[in-house]
Amino acid sequence: MKRLIVITLTQVIIGLISCSSQTKDLDNLDKVLERIRQIETASYYSTNFFCFSGDTIPIDEKTFEYFNEYTVPADTSVGAYYVKFELSDTTKMIFAYDGKMRARINWKENNFETDDFSKNPWPYRTVIAPFFAKSKALIEYALTTKDSIKIDSVFYKNSVAYKISIFNEEVELVGRLPIHISELGSNEGVISEYIIWINRKTNLPYKFQRTLPANTMIEEISNLKINNLNRNNFAISNYIPVDMPTRTEADNKPKIDLINSIAFNYQLNDLENKSHSLKDISSKVYMINYTSMFCGPCGLSVEFLNDLSKKYSKEDFSFVSLYNENEKKGLLNYIKQHEIKYEILLADKTTLDSYNLHLTPTFLILDNNKRISKIIYGYKKGETEIEIENAIKTLL
Known part of the structure; x- marks a missing residue:
């Protein structure tokens, strides 16, 4: 009987420690979220790649791009406008989103295309959110979701990594929206895993990892500059040469x-x-x-x-x-x-x-x-x- 009591007390203590740890992680993430909300604009270099789930070796070549990101809370689809440029020439826009449309430029073929989402078959806009909008969406989800999740934290000298595990759900962030991919079959036993790395000095994220059954996506940013852009000057038309011809999706x-x-x-x-x-x-x-x-x-x-x-x-x-x-x-x-x-x-x-x-x-x-x-x-x-x-x- 005494042994049973000891085990029970040990289990209670472990449970209390676990609960306390989860509460502390949520509090810390809430502080990170408040810090992200102070960002009105940001520019940075981005490195991203895909790999197999459980691996960190790129399946294909890494993508290197330069971003200008503008926070727009009123945009319920993405939460930000943004433009990304060729790394070799940061005056050449390759993709942009402004809340009303998205645009791409093909510099090799010297044309561009736009999409105003009027023919979008989905109930959401299939736009990949830029880094801070994506990080913000993940933390907001972790703080408010009723899904079964677990948060683990690992502290390093200059950073802390928060791993958010979502059980029996395949959850993908599309724009700022967490989409539950349940129509593909049972999600029993499925774990969706997100990891976000926070710089302990700035209390801002600098690395993001998403792992679903199909693959893992990893993005890391560098050379970050905050609130250095004029939000009122952002317009997709500023980045498209006046004499460049269009190429619609129908043409493609x-x-x-x-x-x-x-x-x-x-x-x-x-x-x-x-x-x-x-x-x-x-x-x-x-x-x-x-x-x-x-x-x-x-x-x-x-x-x-x-x-x-x-x-x-x-x-x-x-x-x-x-x-x-x-x-x-x-x-x-x-x-x-x-x-x-x-x-x-x-x-x-x-x-x-x-x-x-x-x-x-x-x-x-x-x-x-x-x-x-x-x-x-x-x-x-x-x-x-x-x-x-x-x-x-x-x-x-």
Whole structure:
């Protein structure tokens, strides 16, 4: 009995310590939030990259950019306006957002495009928030959410790292909004992890890490200057050359009705540089799956595709997954991590444009004449599998 009492008291003490630690971390984060709210404008260099979950080795090349960020609390989508520039020439804008539209400049092709979100299919604006708006959104979420979360802190000589673990939820920050990605299937056992590093001298964040089941994103800023910009002078038009022509999203995405058309005869390489062609396929039904390492639903579809690759004879059905050739560098590790068993090819721009492939994942179902019979966009566990299998059975 005495032993039981000791254990119980120990458990109570541990619980009290844990509770006290959580309260202290929340108090500290609240102070960081107040410090961020004092920022009206900021300029800084940003380094960001993606890697596999649980890893810190970049999948692709790191991105280096220069940002001007303007805090705008009235903007409920992002919470800030911003413009980012080429690092080699910080007078050349490459992307900007001003609360009403976003704009991109392609300096190589000498054109720009704008989007006013009027045709946006989502209930939120798919804009990646700049560093401080993103950090602010994360801390506000941690301080107010009713989700099951845990906060851990690690103190270093000059900084402190706060790790926010979100249990049984896949939570992505889109702009300033925490989006719960629950429509992709059960999130049981899923942990979304965010880490934010705070400079102990300035009490401001300088590094941000987001880890979801699909991948990890890491961003770090340097050469920070605060409240050094004129908020009243910000306008996207200031950064676009007067004589530069426009290129709309409609121009970028060919309007092609592919249903019942003969599929483009691709000639693509696999990861061993062996060439493959659509004309060599002899299956009665063939599927082309456009996918990506950076796409959460794509990762969820791997288990189904592995099973599908073994379900039919090659004479009846076969398929290939196309990854953008720019993803080649990290694909071997991705294939190993996800235990992918089916054929993978690297797609060039000509192939992607010919199939009008811009969204991942996309599934094109071809009949025995290589005519496109059905196109399925997205992957929803429990539904997309049935839709694909019904399309296959219809053509067999």
